[in-house]
Amino acid sequence: MTGKVYLVGSGPGGLGLMTYRAREVIEMADVILYDQLPGDDVLSSLPDVEKVDVGKFGGKHTKEQDEIELLMVKYAKDGKTVVRLKGGDPFLFGRGGEEMETLHEHGIEVEMVPGVTSAIAVPECVGIPVTHRKFASQVTFLTGHEDPTKEESAVNWKWLADSPGTIVILMGVKNLPNITKALIDNGMDDKKPVAIIERGMRPDQRVTTGILSDISDKAKQVGVKPPAIIVIGEVVSLYRE
Secondary structure (H helix, E strand, O other), rough: OEEEEEEEOOOOOOOOOOOHHHHHHHOOOEEEEOOOOOOHHHHHHOOOEEEEEEOOOOEEOOOOOHHHHHHHHHHOOOOOOEEEEEOOOOOOOOOOHHHHHHHHHHOOOEEEOOOOOOOHHHHHHOOOOOOEEEEOEEEEEOOOOOOOOOOOOOOOOHHHHOOOOOOEEEEEOOOOHHHHHHHHHHHOOOOEEEEEEOOOOOOOOOOEEEEEEOOHHHHHHHOOOOOEEEEEEHHHHHHOO
């Protein structure tokens, strides 16, 4: 019999914000394909079953995406219960949608297990609400992997610079200078508050704040490194050290 695959979001870090359903399916697994973003607490708590590291580190991949998808298919066709464990939520810039498509194409049963997304939880844990009645009735999530200087960007930078509300950027540390330049060049106020939260909800969590015009320099000075969440908007003014 063909097995089943669970696409599981582990939440923003630590065991406390992992859902009950996530823990339940992890305990049922025959094999777990895991990323690094779930964090040491989650990874060290995994049961004694076959585990495969498929993490990606700033351009260095232990497995390419197509290899990960083929591994899930292989294990499921071997009749195994497979957990594909991701940080945050698997459908927010986690490529869970692509993995679901591949599994459907191969006739493999798949269940999605939502996770608390770091895009909301990490700013929240330092006192930055992504929406607020005074400051933001709209929030836009953006992947920072894309280079905004490329000729055919999938992001409408003019619309983004003009839009009200909060912008939350995941995986944007490397491209931060290009992102801030694109927003300023397209008309966003260069004094817009910005916060970068590194390693959210972990013991070594760190917050760097500034404004759109200087945040890239500040990030370079203090050595900001991924994983980090970038928040742009007036809600950042609510942060207290």
